[in-house]
Amino acid sequence: MRKIIILAFASALIASCNSKNSKDENNAVLTDTIANNEKYEPADTISVYEGTLPCADCEGIETILKIDVADNTFQLSSTYKGKQPEKNFKEKGNINTERGLEKDPDGTIYILNWDKPEKDQVYYGYYSNNPEKLYLLDRNKKIIKSNLNYFLELNE
Template sequence: MKKTIIICIAAFQLLSCNSKKSQEEDNTVSIDSVSTNNEIDPIRVFEGTLPCADCNGIQTVLKVNIVDNNFELTSIYEGKSPEKKIVEKGNLNTEKGLDKDKDGTIYILNWDKPQTEQIYYGYYSNNPEKLYRLDRDKKIIKSQLHYFLELNE
């Protein structure tokens, strides 16, 4: 009788260990598939040259950290003597909805400062790699000039 109980306990422990290991392996597989397929890098870098009224263009790099809700915006005014470089860091907030795209996203740079110091960029949900500079009303600037940055992968 004691041998039967010991064998049952041993079998139960063995099965529970295998069951636990199997669950851990399953979790690892699902975590790996999520991280490689569905996870977005928390730091996104957009680059491009924006139009400039009194220079050759504004070489712009925008780094957004969507986890920590902050940004770094670097602007170099090309063709100025000497070239003017401005680096701005601050807090970031997001809003849903860009034009008629309810799933589009708007980045509000310096959202915690007065509206006159806020800067707006946004992208459509079907093309998150193209980030448009927005006007004070959070609308895309309608122009033949290129008011957008592209995701640097």
């Protein structure tokens, strides 16, 4: 729905260069598009994913990952549950995006800390048909095959 609104707005903007009459007509189309949707909102640029990742020596790593695609930044919060005292780590940095996750050419891979040495980079990705499930990836940018849950879910 948001894509339709953005496309309608972009079309109106491009067509407005043609003439004043075209501008008036396109504004009417944009107004109609917005009026037919319950609520007009600009495209969200921040996605928040949450979940508990497996941990070798604790009950699990409670993880919150905020990705801002407009600024190409991330915030990662990890809390090691069952540790005394609980250990909490927060990290901020830059991300880069790649297309293609395994056999899905339209999948997306986020490279956290892409501007740092490879040993400091972390990879997450999602399939194009299920962007609500963000998988932690291995060093080869592949989904970790396990019976354990190596994924976060989109918090809406």
